[in-house]
Amino acid sequence: MEIVIEDLNVIYHPGTPFAKQALTDINLRVASGSFVALLGATGSGKSTLIQTVAGLIKPTSGQLRIGNQVVTPKSKQLSELRRLVGVAFQYPEHQLFEETVAKDIAFGPRQQGLTEEQVAERVEEAMRWVGLPPSLKDRSPLALSGGQMRRVAIAGILAMRPQVLILDEPTAGLDPRGQREMLDMVGRLHREQGLTVLLVTHQMEEAARYAEQLVILSEGRIALTGSPREVFGNEQALSRLKLDVPEITKLIMALNRNLDPPLPLTLFSVEELERELESRWKRGDDR
Amino acid sequence: MTPVVIGQYVPVDSFLHRLDPRGKLVFVFAFMFLVLFADRWPSYLLLTLFVLLAVKGARIPLALFLRAVKPILFLIILTSLLHLFTTKGGGVLLQTPLFSVHEAGVEQAVLMSLRLFVLMATATLLTCTTSPMEITNAIEQLLRPLTKVRVPVHELAMMMSIALRFIPTLWGETEKIKKAQMARGVDFEAGSLFRRIMNHIPILIPLLISSFRRAEDLAMAMEARGYRGGEGRTRWRELTFARRDLWLIPTAATLWLALWYLEK
Amino acid sequence: MEPILHVSNLRFHYQPDALSKERWALKDIQLTVGAGEYVSIIGPNGSGKSTLARIIAGLYLPTEGDVHVCGRATSNEHELWQIRRRVGMVFQNPDNQIVAPTVQDDVAFGLENMGLPRDEMKARVAQALQWVGLAGMEEREPHHLSGGQKQRLAIAGVVAMQPDIILFDESTSMLDPQGRAEVCQLIKSIHERGTTVIHITHSAQEAFMAERLIVMAEGQIKLDTPVAELYPQAMKLKEWDLDVPLEVELHHRLVKAGWPVRASITSKEDLVSELWRLLSKT
Numbered sequence: 064m065e066i067v068i069e070d071l072n073v074i075y076h077p078g079t080p081f082a083k084q085a086l087t088d089i090n091l092r093v094a095s096g097s098f099v100a101l102l103g104a105t106g107s108g109k110s111t112l113i114q115t116v117a118g119l120i121k122p123t124s125g126q127l128r129i130g131n132q133v134v135t136p137k138s139k140q141l142s143e144l145r146r147l148v149g150v151a152f153q154y155p156e157h158q159l160f161e162e163t164v165a166k167d168i169a170f171g172p173r174q175q176g177l178t179e180e181q182v183a184e185r186v187e188e189a190m191r192w193v194g195l196p197p198s199l200k201d202r203s204p205l206a207l208s209g210g211q212m213r214r215v216a217i218a219g220i221l222a223m224r225p226q227v228l229i230l231d232e233p234t235a236g237l238d239p240r241g242q243r244e245m246l247d248m249v250g251r252l253h254r255e256q257g258l259t260v261l262l263v264t265h266q267m268e269e270a271a272r273y274a275e276q277l278v279i280l281s282e283g284r285i286a287l288t289g290s291p292r293e294v295f296g297n298e299q300a301l302s303r304l305k306l307d308v309p310e311i312t313k314l315i316m317a318l319n320r321n322l323d324p325p326l327p328l329t330l331f332s333v334e335e336l337e338r339e340l341e342s343r344w345k346r347g348d349d350r
Numbered sequence: 351m352t353p354v355v356i357g358q359y360v361p362v363d364s365f366l367h368r369l370d371p372r373g374k375l376v377f378v379f380a381f382m383f384l385v386l387f388a389d390r391w392p393s394y395l396l397l398t399l400f401v402l403l404a405v406k407g408a409r410i411p412l413a414l415f416l417r418a419v420k421p422i423l424f425l426i427i428l429t430s431l432l433h434l435f436t437t438k439g440g441g442v443l444l445q446t447p448l449f450s451v452h453e454a455g456v457e458q459a460v461l462m463s464l465r466l467f468v469l470m471a472t473a474t475l476l477t478c479t480t481s482p483m484e485i486t487n488a489i490e491q492l493l494r495p496l497t498k499v500r501v502p503v504h505e506l507a508m509m510m511s512i513a514l515r516f517i518p519t520l521w522g523e524t525e526k527i528k529k530a531q532m533a534r535g536v537d538f539e540a541g542s543l544f545r546r547i548m549n550h551i552p553i554l555i556p557l558l559i560s561s562f563r564r565a566e567d568l569a570m571a572m573e574a575r576g577y578r579g580g581e582g583r584t585r586w587r588e589l590t591f592a593r594r595d596l597w598l599i600p601t602a603a604t605l606w607l608a609l610w611y612l613e614k
Numbered sequence: 615m616e617p618i619l620h621v622s623n624l625r626f627h628y629q630p631d632a633l634s635k636e637r638w639a640l641k642d643i644q645l646t647v648g649a650g651e652y653v654s655i656i657g658p659n660g661s662g663k664s665t666l667a668r669i670i671a672g673l674y675l676p677t678e679g680d681v682h683v684c685g686r687a688t689s690n691e692h693e694l695w696q697i698r699r700r701v702g703m704v705f706q707n708p709d710n711q712i713v714a715p716t717v718q719d720d721v722a723f724g725l726e727n728m729g730l731p732r733d734e735m736k737a738r739v740a741q742a743l744q745w746v747g748l749a750g751m752e753e754r755e756p757h758h759l760s761g762g763q764k765q766r767l768a769i770a771g772v773v774a775m776q777p778d779i780i781l782f783d784e785s786t787s788m789l790d791p792q793g794r795a796e797v798c799q800l801i802k803s804i805h806e807r808g809t810t811v812i813h814i815t816h817s818a819q820e821a822f823m824a825e826r827l828i829v830m831a832e833g834q835i836k837l838d839t840p841v842a843e844l845y846p847q848a849m850k851l852k853e854w855d856l857d858v859p860l861e862v863e864l865h866h867r868l869v870k871a872g873w874p875v876r877a878s879i880t881s882k883e884d885l886v887s888e889l890w891r892l893l894s895k896t
Contacts, residue, residue: 105760105790119529142537150533157523158530160555170552174535205559209659219534236706236787238659238816240855265791307791310819310860314882321890333860337867343893344873361753483715514715518757567710574671574703575713575724575771576695582729586722586739 064130064147064226064259066093066116071125073111085111087283089125093261093276098253100274101263102306108283109263113229116261118144129227146175149225153232155216156209164190164207164215165200171223189222192256194248210241214248221252228252229261234269246273267309271295271331279306292329311336358418359481364409365594366479371488373595378476380602384609385468393612394464400605401471408479418474419467426466430459486510487587504580512568520561527556618778618810619647619670624679626665639665640833643679647812649778652805654813654821657830658855663814666830667781670812672697684778699728702772706784708764709756717743717759717767718752724775742774746800762793769800779810787816798823818857829854842880861885 071089076082086108093099103109114120115127118134118141127134132144152158161167165186172185190197193214199207204215213233220228230249234242250273253260264270270277271291279287279294287300295301295312308316312328315336319325326343330336361367366374385397405415433455440453477485490507497503531552532538538549624643640662647653657663668674669681672688684700686693705711714720721742725735743749746766756764765785772780782801786794798820805811815821822841829837831854839847848862858866861882868875873892879885 104792114529117533119532142535145533145535148533150530152526152530152533155530157560158527158534158552158556160552160559171534223535238855239818239857240658314861314864314886317882317886318889322893333863333867336864337871340868340889340893341871483719511715511719512713515713515756518755519709522757564710567705567707568713570668570673571703571705571711572713572723574673574698574701574705575775576698576727577723578695578727583726584729584731584735586719586726586732586735588732 065095065128066091066227066259067128068092068116069126069128071115071127072123073115073120074123077123085283086115089285091278091285091288093259096253096257096259097276098250098260098274099262099276099278100270101261101278101280102265102267102270103280103286107280109280110231111283112280113150113231113261113263116227117148117150117229118142119150146223147225148227148229149220149223150229151217151220151231151233153235154213155220155233156204156212159204159212159216159219162203163201164195164204167204167215168219168222171219175223185222185224186218189218192221192252193218194244210237210244213237213245225258227259227261229263231263232265233262234264234266249273265307267295267307267312271309271312279304291331295331296328298328358477360410360414360478361481362409364407364479366404366408366475368592368594369479369598370589370591370595371480371484372492372589373591373598374476374480375485375488375492377598377602378472381472381605382469384605385465385472388465388609388613389461390613391461393609394461394468396605396608396612397468398464401468401475404475405471408475410478415474415478418478419470422466422470426463429466430463433458433462482514483511483587484589486514487589491589504583508580516564519564520557523560524553524557527553616649617646618649618651618684619645620680620682621645621670622680624666624669624676624681626662626669626674627677630677638833640669643835645828645835645838647779647810650805650808650810651826652811652813652824653826653828654815654824655828655830656815656818656821656851656856657836661830661854662833663830664783667703667783667812667814670779671701671703671781673703699775700778702775702777702780704765704768704772704780704782704785706787708761708768708788711768712756712764712771715755716752717748717754717756720756720767721770721774724771728775738774738776742770745773746770747796760793761789762796765789765793765797766800769797769804773804777809779812780804782811782813782815784814784816786820794820816857818851818859818862822859829856845879846877 068089068091071086072084073086074082074084089112101109101112111120115122116129121138121141122134122136124136129144129147132147134141134144159167161170168186168189169182172182177185186200187197190200195211195214195218199211204212207215217230217233228249233249234245237245246269249260249262252258262269262274274291277287277289277291277294278285281304286304287294287297289297295308298316300306301308309331311331311333315326315328315330326336326339330339388394388397405412434451435449435455437455437458438452439455440457442450442452443456444451480488486507489510490503493501493503493506528538534552536549536552538546540546541549621643624640624645625638626640627638643666655663655666665674669676669688670683672683672694675688681688683697686697688694688697712720713723718739721739722735725738730738740749743752746769748763748766748770751759751763756767759767768785782797786797789797801811801813802823811824813820813824821827822844825841827837827839827841827844828835829851836854837847837850845862845865848858849866851858859882865875865879865885869877875888875892879888
């Protein structure tokens, strides 16, 4: 589902001495079914932006449109918007509270007033989507491993069948294997369910590998946006924003200090880099 | 996004801030006793005047102080209304078929609201000029003699201090979980009172679980840093009486004598 | 180098009284660490690395085998308190290891437990806060600190106790990149001051900062090698589902593709200059 944000400003506690501008003049268009990574240092406004898109914070000015739902500062009801957007905050497993996995996943759909059969169907479907075996259905979510608990939490969100899925650092605290599996799962959901995905991450590797569009926030404003190639190829902007870059980009930059012509900064896998080096080397041989 | 707690510590520098917290604590208790003991107009005027002077001396912005006292305004009004209508005696000032207001009622209402105001203002003044850490410390040191009769004074103080440390953390966590459950479709404002209470279960249970986890982690971290109870422990915060703390004694004595004279 | 830590035939079970002892959290651990070493331990979740750290810190007792820290056995109840003074530990969750309501009170917490006189405490607290870069924040309340600052505060609390060994148990895993960089920098300087450092982490990048790397999986030590000798065998890390640093993987691929790269690469800088050499020869 398409997301369009126009001239959005969010100010916390407006009109008090504690007023704090969290987002300034945000304009952003996210195409339906795309995979967007949201990057930026702590305090850059990422968290405010996703909460606004999720309908948990109202804009102070400007507007937000998701599908045909429009939110302005005057909007009374945000519950319709919340139906369209599912959000998994950091460490979402900390919000689990039911006795069994199935009951916890069913919590959201029940709030939507579905029948018991529909709810059961949603639970089964969501567990399949996140790769949880049906045998875990009646287990206590607290007895599962960290990675599995997180899947239960995400299943609980997917069971509400959102059109837009927001994930706030879904790999935080997992081991490398858990991180890989989590991202592969998100990628699969994006491809197979056609979800529009907004991924908040600190890890440039994740962003470069999975996202089609990067949005970089800095001090509450959008500082840079574009495809991974556009963003990580823009060395000036990167150094101006003091942005962390993927390890591979760091390696290429190190190599480029003594290479003429330099290697392109738009290689994001070790295979690509190897191929590029290989062709360089061969070319040298021919000379 | 921490809530404004009633009587939150206001870190400015004043004579009252610099006083030893033990002295302040004892003085405040003595003063509160005086307030409860006072029963006449002149005594109340004296006590109110004293509190107002103290507020002035504490250099706390008046707006902040009033905001701290505001929550009990409701209580004051309620109590004074109660006294206004229920106390009989003296001439009848107002007679309606439903209720009557007597002279004694008016007097009692005013006295009671003054009493409540002075009590609350004193407590607020204490917490505004003394950091929670100092209060904890003072309580621990004042109660130390009770260790002899096996009251776990050190443990109680440690508990208070840990509570102080974690209240803001848990508050932040509550907000976080609330947001997450709102995103899952819970509407905390809708429905009957029962419904609204039930709606908070998805917040309370995760909060409880996380508090247990924190407690476990913290116990491990404390042990790793060599914590083994109060025995053999030295202290970082040392309280020392200074010359200025002596002022509390003549002040208290004067107030007592004055009250004793006025109430006689 | 005189060993500061000696672990022999260590086994650990969370329910030592259970009838079936199949699920050992740790088995057959042999480990010797010299004073001043910088060791990193990596391994997947559930590999037993945190359990090992807690045993070294004297927080858990071995089910079987011996652990000697600074010449004292952890099995001796009386020595245990001495060991906890000698071994500092920085945990994963920055919030759950800060005990006191203000920064300075928290740094002093361990010193109070040690029973240090107040003058000494004052000096150590000031020094530790200065050292981690939190000087001037003495009165700050911990919930007003960033994640990286909280973790630096935890480090200050440990450093002030002047332990011989400091263990970091996934201390960077909940931090943002800036916080991670700060903590890694501090770990490095702790090592440079001569303190023995054991850093448990998921991150291959961080693990490679150490001098010696230990891989744990299924409760056992699978690999124990100087980092400088790791390049040729680093691809093994994939066997245990661990990440391999990118430059290591590139080196491995180039060797396989028949490039005449040196096998004895020791670091990223080393690889970069080797590639410069090869590419400029033409």
